[in-house]
Amino acid sequence: MKRSLSFFARRSSVMLAVGAIVALGGCSSSAPLFLPDGRATTLVQCPAGSDSCVQQAAAGCNGAFDVVRQSTEGGTLNLIYACRAAAK
Structure with a gap:
């Protein structure tokens, strides 16, 4: 049961962070928000249907990233991502 509660707590933290990123997306000087594992997240926006967000x-x-969340609104793709940790 503890594992299930941990999963939901972690998911709630991520969703809270993602919600805050989306809310602050229009602020270019906002500080990055962090995932529970400590990685900073970044929001990029590009025209829907292009691969510009993935390229950015x-x-x-430097190539390796995880998509935290993506959505399309009004012809704009919003992509929140976090860089993967460098292999040791």
Whole structure:
């Protein structure tokens, strides 16, 4: 049972962070928000149907990133991503 509660607590934290990112998306000087594992998240926006957001995320992370959330609103793709940790 503890494992299930931990999963929901972690998911709630991620959703809260994602919600805050979306709310602050229009603020260009806002500080990054962090995932429970400590990685910073970044929001990029591009025209829906293009691969520009993926290219921006890959460039910002030197290739390896995880999509935290993506949505499309009014012809704009919103992509929240976090760079993967470098392999040790």
